[in-house]
Amino acid sequence: MQLNNQKNRFCQKRxxxxxxxxxxxxxxxxxxxxEQTEFNRIMERLLPDxxxxxxxxxSSAVKNGDLPPQKxxxxxxxxxxxxxxxxxxxxxxxxxELHPWLxxxxxxxxxxxxxxxxKDASFxxxxxxxxxxxxKQMQEEFSADVDGELRLLEEFDDVSYPKYEYHWxxxxxxxxxxxxxxxxxDSGLTNSEIHQHIDMVLHxxxxxxxxxxxxxxxxxxxxxxxxxIKRISVQQVKCYLKQAKDSIRKSLENRFRKHSA
Numbered sequence: 001m002q003l004n005n006q007k008n009r010f011c012q013k014r015x016x017x018x019x020x021x022x023x024x025x026x027x028x029x030x031x032x033x034x035e036q037t038e039f040n041r042i043m044e045r046l047l048p049d050x051x052x053x054x055x056x057x058x059s060s061a062v063k064n065g066d067l068p069p070q071k072x073x074x075x076x077x078x079x080x081x082x083x084x085x086x087x088x089x090x091x092x093x094x095x096x097e098l099h100p101w102l103x104x105x106x107x108x109x110x111x112x113x114x115x116x117x118x119k120d121a122s123f124x125x126x127x128x129x130x131x132x133x134x135x136k137q138m139q140e141e142f143s144a145d146v147d148g149e150l151r152l153l154e155e156f157d158d159v160s161y162p163k164y165e166y167h168w169x170x171x172x173x174x175x176x177x178x179x180x181x182x183x184x185x186d187s188g189l190t191n192s193e194i195h196q197h198i199d200m201v202l203h204x205x206x207x208x209x210x211x212x213x214x215x216x217x218x219x220x221x222x223x224x225x226x227x228x229i230k231r232i233s234v235q236q237v238k239c240y241l242k243q244a245k246d247s248i249r250k251s252l253e254n255r256f257r258k259h260s261a
Contacts, residue, residue: 022095023098024092024095026042027043027089027098028090031086031089031090039086040082040086043082043086046098046102047078047081050102050106052218053106053215053218054077054078054109056214056218057211058072058074060202060210061114063142063203064203066114067113072113077106077109080109081106084105088105097228100225100228103221103229104228104230104231107211124204124247127247127250128250128253129254130254130255132255135255139196142196143196165191165195166194166195166217167191167194167195168189168194168252170245171249172249194252197251197256198248198252201247201248201251205244208240209243209244209247211230212237212240212244213241223241
């Protein structure tokens with residue numbers, strides 16, 4: 001079942017990428033004849049997964065205190081993205097670049113708004129040192145804020161967008177021994193507990209790490225594609241992704257060690 005869900009998410013992502021490629025020449029033509037209304041109508045079909053990406057990053061920023069609650073909405077960024085896409089569409093060199101380019105522009109808009117230092121660097125550095133009591137308190141605090149986050153995400157209610165549930169496989173890097181360990185861990189925890197824990201940890205990781213993990217796990221972008229979106233090296237993308245997964249794995253082991261004994 002999980003494998004089928006992953007395949008469906010991959011196909012949906014590739015479908016939107018293919019749709020972007022098909023519409024590229026039409027968007028360029030509409031910009032040339034100054035037809036912004038029709039341009040926006042086409043763009044509306046291309047933005048569901050970008051809007052979901054914005055929603056998750058915005059939710060994390062609010063939860064982490066980087067942005068004040070109830071001040072910004074997903075629509076604030078998607079509306080601006082329409083304008084930026086229309087003004088700057090000529091930056092896109094070919095149809096294959098359009099889909100990742102939209103994520104680049106979304107990142108630019110978010111980063112213009114989110115300028116503060118990440119307040120959770122100490123969490124990342126000490127993730128394997130927290131006591132079970134501290135994990136419990138963090139979970140309680142996180143759960144208390146969930147309603148506010150869900151209300152924010154509900155602004156993006158397109159039924160075509162897949163709602164993602166985290167699984168223990170999302171913490172795997174490459175080592176087969178990790179898979180055996182986490183299979184044992186999974187047998188002692190419910191799917192809901194694993195999802196809630198991974199979601200909580202991700203919200204506390206440094207912003208670049210969170211967004212790269214999001215692009216890899218939710219959007220199924222490859223390291224090469226993420227490197228273009230984030231405008232960093234492929235090696236740096238792989239490093240961030242490994243650090244995020246290592247952090248999740250360490251936190252699972254630290255908090256739920258007794259289940260794998």
